[in-house]
Amino acid sequence: MKLRDLIAVLDRPVASGILDTEITSVIYDSRKAGPGAVFVALRGEKVDGHDFIEKALKAGASAIVAETAPPAEGSTPWVHVRDSRFAMGELARVVSGDPAKQLLVGAITGTNGKTTTAFLLHHLLNHAHLRCGLLGTVVYDVGGELKTPTHTTPEAPELQGLLKQMVDNGCRAVAMEASSHALELHRMSGVKVDAAVFTNLTQDHLDFHGTMEDYFIAKMKLFDMAAANPKGKLIVNSDDVWGRRLVDKFKNHEGLVTYGLGANSTYRAVNPRYELTGTTFELEFKGRSLLARIPLIGQFNVYNSLAALATAHALGCNFRDSVKAMQQAPQVPGRMERVTPDNHGFHVFVDYAHTPDGVLNALASARGLKPQRLITVFGCGGNRDRIKRPLMARAAEEYSDVCILTSDNPRMEDPQLIMQDAQKGFAKTSHVLIEDREEAIHTAIKGAKAGDIVVIAGKGHEPYQDIMGVKHPFDDRKIAKRLVEREIRIKGEKRLEARELRDQRDGLR
Numbered sequence: 001m002k003l004r005d006l007i008a009v010l011d012r013p014v015a016s017g018i019l020d021t022e023i024t025s026v027i028y029d030s031r032k033a034g035p036g037a038v039f040v041a042l043r044g045e046k047v048d049g050h051d052f053i054e055k056a057l058k059a060g061a062s063a064i065v066a067e068t069a070p071p072a073e074g075s076t077p078w079v080h081v082r083d084s085r086f087a088m089g090e091l092a093r094v095v096s097g098d099p100a101k102q103l104l105v106g107a108i109t110g111t112n113g114k115t116t117t118a119f120l121l122h123h124l125l126n127h128a129h130l131r132c133g134l135l136g137t138v139v140y141d142v143g144g145e146l147k148t149p150t151h152t153t154p155e156a157p158e159l160q161g162l163l164k165q166m167v168d169n170g171c172r173a174v175a176m177e178a179s180s181h182a183l184e185l186h187r188m189s190g191v192k193v194d195a196a197v198f199t200n201l202t203q204d205h206l207d208f209h210g211t212m213e214d215y216f217i218a219k220m221k222l223f224d225m226a227a228a229n230p231k232g233k234l235i236v237n238s239d240d241v242w243g244r245r246l247v248d249k250f251k252n253h254e255g256l257v258t259y260g261l262g263a264n265s266t267y268r269a270v271n272p273r274y275e276l277t278g279t280t281f282e283l284e285f286k287g288r289s290l291l292a293r294i295p296l297i298g299q300f301n302v303y304n305s306l307a308a309l310a311t312a313h314a315l316g317c318n319f320r321d322s323v324k325a326m327q328q329a330p331q332v333p334g335r336m337e338r339v340t341p342d343n344h345g346f347h348v349f350v351d352y353a354h355t356p357d358g359v360l361n362a363l364a365s366a367r368g369l370k371p372q373r374l375i376t377v378f379g380c381g382g383n384r385d386r387i388k389r390p391l392m393a394r395a396a397e398e399y400s401d402v403c404i405l406t407s408d409n410p411r412m413e414d415p416q417l418i419m420q421d422a423q424k425g426f427a428k429t430s431h432v433l434i435e436d437r438e439e440a441i442h443t444a445i446k447g448a449k450a451g452d453i454v455v456i457a458g459k460g461h462e463p464y465q466d467i468m469g470v471k472h473p474f475d476d477r478k479i480a481k482r483l484v485e486r487e488i489r490i491k492g493e494k495r496l497e498a499r500e501l502r503d504q505r506d507g508l509r
């Protein structure tokens, strides 16, 4: 496509140089530059992409998009824009042929529950024979082909490329997470959103957004996008206080639907029953009531299921069929994932709770299963929101009988200092500090007795531990399974030894 045609989509660009240049890709990293690429200079948190324009050109980039005017001399194709991140979204969309136009786009935002709801929606849409892609924290599925994610919501050029692959692979829909970073940084700009879903808003990412209000404003952008689509649907958790603000803002929008456990929701769950193997509840909708069963644990998964069901319905799936299909919902990797066999004496769950509210919800769910004792292993990530650390400790001890505070991904920080930050939130004394995460998990499992539940929170599906920028292989689920098997073996051996001793003693009598 010619640069001239491509930039027609931008708002008042100031272009110079040869505009008939052929453009085949949009990039924002000079190290990936080559012929056919338009390099978009982004002002970053660490460096300024404008400082890499020369490098991009030397590497063969065909054109530049920048927030600065071109140097006086030179004939480089150059497009001067007001906001290069926003421009990048539009350019990436057009270069990829606007794939979202050919897909039903269900996008989920909120502090917690995005991944789970996206997985559930993906399941329901596939079940309704709407071949569906999935983009989020755990996996990118572009229609049968799986990829390891770089971000929860990737940068615009990658995002548009993935959507295009979905279209090429015959997908008709996509279930995607819209992170607040992505919304703030215009990674989704230009994407046509058919259904915007709001799960909840609680404290996280204040290092990036500064205040809860700004964090909320970032999330709200997804709803402006859906509201701009004449067929757009807005699906909101009306039990959440921030959700109610969304409801208020869009109360006159005909695509607005709500869900929750509260009395006035469009989709409402009542009488939930929580068991080790799943949850049942009655689902009320327009005076009808259906019995729903999900193989997922905890009240928060009732919310995630309601969100997915309401969205699938809004996107045209048969409601009754979807409710039935929820019985076969997939286990979301690392979200209250049980690693112990059904008949085991105590149970171990691996969960991704890494916010105060996430921890509270995960542990409340475990409590709902009525354990003898609840043993929690958790830590806080480095180089991220520091304010949440003591709040996570507070949340952990609220429901736990024993808390083992350990290291999560310390990244470039000292794990001892992160733990000290968190420790300030403990009001009681029933906690232990063990920096080595494997040792912490081992201590919890060794100490667990029949009837107990161990929750290992924070890293869920992550297969690594990020220490000083190096990702060391580390998987809570694999480690917990291995340690449980070891305990079973040791206990078995001890029982055998005791029996042999008894037999010997009896033989001696």
Ligand SMILES: CC(=O)N[C@H]1[C@@H](OP(=O)(O)OP(=O)(O)OC[C@H]2O[C@@H](n3ccc(=O)[nH]c3=O)[C@H](O)[C@@H]2O)O[C@H](CO)[C@@H](O)[C@@H]1O[C@H](C)C(=O)N[C@@H](C)C(=O)N[C@H](CCC(=O)O)C(=O)O
Binding pocket: 028, 029, 030, 031, 041, 042, 043, 044, 045, 046, 047, 048, 049, 050, 052, 150, 151, 152, 153, 154, 155, 179, 180, 181, 182, 208
């Ligand atoms: C806070 C944040 O989101 N940062 C994003 C931001 O990085 P940055 O502002 O620090 O960029 P920078 O390193 O200063 O570089 C500025 C520009 O110079 C360019 N550059 C740099 C060096 C060079 O040699 N050549 C060159 O062209 C870079 O490619 C970039 O375009 O822009 C980068 C490129 O556009 C992103 O990759 C990066 O995501 C980083 C990796 C990240 O960790 N983001 C996380 C926090 C994130 O986005 N998380 C959310 C999920 C959050 C949730 O759980 O809800 C997500 O969607 O994944």
Ligand SMILES: Nc1ncnc2c1ncn2[C@@H]1O[C@H](COP(=O)(O)OP(=O)(O)OP(=O)(O)O)[C@@H](O)[C@H]1O
Binding pocket: 110, 111, 112, 113, 114, 115, 116, 117, 137, 152, 177, 199, 200, 300, 301, 303, 304, 334, 335, 336, 351, 352, 353, 354, 357, 358, 359, 361, 362, 460
């Ligand atoms: N609806 C919910 N409300 C509150 N907590 C939830 C909800 N759903 C999940 N959680 C908790 O939050 C954790 C993260 O869930 P999930 O991965 O689905 O959310 P997410 O929004 O995608 O998170 P992230 O932004 O980190 O990717 C879960 O492991 C669980 O402990």
Ligand SMILES: N[C@H](CCC[C@H](N)C(=O)O)C(=O)O
Binding pocket: 354, 380, 381, 382, 384, 408, 409, 458, 459, 462
């Ligand atoms: N999406 C989350 C992941 C946190 C996972 C946790 N294990 C940590 O490292 O803090 C974030 O970027 O804050």
Ligand SMILES: [Mg+2]
Binding pocket: 114, 115, 136, 137, 138, 152, 177
């Ligand atoms: Mg996620």
